[in-house]
Amino acid sequence: MRSSVEIYDLETGDTKVVLDSPNMLEAPNWARDGAGLIVNGEGRLYRLDLRTAELTQIDTGPLHKLNNDHGPSPDGAFMAVSDKVETGKACIYVxxxxxxxxxxxxxxxxxxxxxxxxxxxxxxxxxxxxxTFGIYMIPADGGAERRVIGGPHHYDGPDITPDGQWIWFNSERGDLPSSLWRVRPDGSDPQQMTHGARVDWFPHPSPDGQHVVYLSYPEGTEGHPFGREVELRLIPIEGGEPKTLVRLFGGQGTLNVPCWAPDGRRFVFVRYFRESEAVVATEPSV
Known part of the structure; x- marks a missing residue:
């Protein structure tokens, strides 16, 4: 499966291909120094240098079944990863x-x-x-976990606003198609932020506190599968009418984890290609 790691620029509306790979890469996020990206591939974690487009494997010790849930700490000191080598099920490490x-x-x-x-x-x-699914918090150095919100529906894709006031997530709360929601870190005041028949996943607030970018599937999609015609959409941080930025072949692996550049003007995603397709940076749909 061919992968194209790409950067979208909000100011220009341009999409730039960073790396065209014959392998399946997933879940890109930005290193805190702004000079590189972090991607997952075949159970390993890699740094992608933006200047040379070279991949360098990150040492994760005995962990070699990493899924696509990973990301650097805001202070740049640590990396969180999810792996199942030790337990047989996803477990979080730092x-x-x-x-x-x-x-x-x-x-x-x-x-x-x-x-x-x-x-x-x-x-x-x-x-x-x-x-039962839920959104949880735990100290980064370990300790007791605390459920923020949960229930009989699917709760997934949490990310937090830069002021720490809201946790965004996706859920089928109220027996609706998967929509974006936000909730206070103490679990209070849940609010639905997207509406309609489309199936919305993985909201990511921008570092400047202005926008939320997310992955939107066609009506009737179940879960967050790979290999679908999807859209990357943007809405104001307080909600409002969504804007479609890019239409692409993707899904699982495209936008799973925090994806914004530190400057809040760009975000990174992965586009996938069928065997007959070439890697081409397309103009965004507006």
């Missing part, structure tokens, strides 16, 4: 940002990392406990 020995954080599984709090003190993640 290791030095440059690579090194991982420390297990979640004792309960499955747990899928999705975000750091702005002060780098806590991790935010999706988990299943007693066969």
């Amino acid at each position: 290791l030095p940002a440059a690579g090194g020995t991982p420390t297990r954080i979640t004792q309960n599984v499955p747990s899928w990392w999705h975000a750091w709090t702005p002060d780098s003190a806590n991790l935010i993640y999706t988990a299943v406990r007693d066969e």
Whole structure:
């Protein structure tokens, strides 16, 4: 499966191909120094140099079944990853940002990392406990986990605003198609932020606190599958009419984790290609 790692520029509306790979790469996010990206591929984690387009494997110790839930801490010191080597189910670990020995954080599984709090003190993640999905928080150095929100529906893709006031997530709360929601970190005041028949996943607030970018599937899609015609959409941080930025072949792996550049003007995503297709940076749809 061919992958194209691409950067979208909000100011120009241009899409730039960073890397055309014959392999399947997933879930890109931005290193805190702004000079490189972090991507997952075949259970390993890599740094992608923006100047040379070279991939360098990050040392994750004994962890070699990493899924696409990973990301650097806001202070640039650490990396959170999700791996199932030790437990057989997704478990969250923290290791030095440059690579090194991982420390297990979640004792309960499955747990899928999705975000750091702005002060780098806590991790935010999706988990299943007693066969029920929920959004959880835990200190980044380990300790007791706390459920923020959960229930009989799917709760996934949490990310937090740069002021720490809202956790965004996607859910079928109210027996609706998967929509974007936000909730206070203490679990209060849940609010639905997108409406309609489309199936919305993986909201990511921008570092400047202005926008939220997310992945939108066609009506009737179940879960967040790979290999669909999807859209990358943008809405104001307080909600409003969504704007379609890019239409592409993608889905799972395209925009799973925090994806914004530190400057808040660009974000990174992965486009996939069928065997007969060439990698071409297309003009965005507006």
